[in-house]
Amino acid sequence: MRLVLGSDHAGYLLKQQLAERLAAAGHAVEDLGAYGTESCDYPDPARAVADVIAAGGADLGLLVCGSGIGVSIVANRVPGVRAARCTSEYDAEMARRHNDANVLCLGARVTGVGLAEAILDRFLSVSFEGGRHARRVAKIDQA
Numbered sequence: 001m002r003l004v005l006g007s008d009h010a011g012y013l014l015k016q017q018l019a020e021r022l023a024a025a026g027h028a029v030e031d032l033g034a035y036g037t038e039s040c041d042y043p044d045p046a047r048a049v050a051d052v053i054a055a056g057g058a059d060l061g062l063l064v065c066g067s068g069i070g071v072s073i074v075a076n077r078v079p080g081v082r083a084a085r086c087t088s089e090y091d092a093e094m095a096r097r098h099n100d101a102n103v104l105c106l107g108a109r110v111t112g113v114g115l116a117e118a119i120l121d122r123f124l125s126v127s128f129e130g131g132r133h134a135r136r137v138a139k140i141d142q143a
Helices: 012-024 043-054 069-075 089-099 113-125 132-142
Strands: 002-007 028-031 060-065 083-085 103-107
Touching: 002 012, 002 043, 012 028, 012 060, 012 113, 043 060, 043 069, 043 103, 060 069, 060 113, 069 083, 069 103, 083 089, 089 113, 089 132, 103 113
Parallel strands: 002 028, 002 060, 060 103, 083 103
Antiparallel strands: none
């Protein structure tokens, strides 16, 4: 699977840990920044990841900031992107199964590494169910 990743300074270390995990699992990983812990603005990497997803340049995206909220707001402004801030494995599963989420957003200051790994694993292991949910996702995309 091809994944595109981004973070701000607050999410940098968690993003790096998750990127290593993804690469070790055989996924192709593209990192669009941040590249360190020096202060930066979360809208920049969030928009970069969302643009790649919207253009079909990757299968799924991962964004990490302090809370996961800012990056999700930015990513969801790009047509075709359905970014979900997840705080549990259940959130991740439902975001994929029912909402066809294509970008996972995590908060490094509110989610520990172990839980973040579990959330990411669940997000990657589940597929969109379609059916009645396809009608709803179509409405999301038209909103």
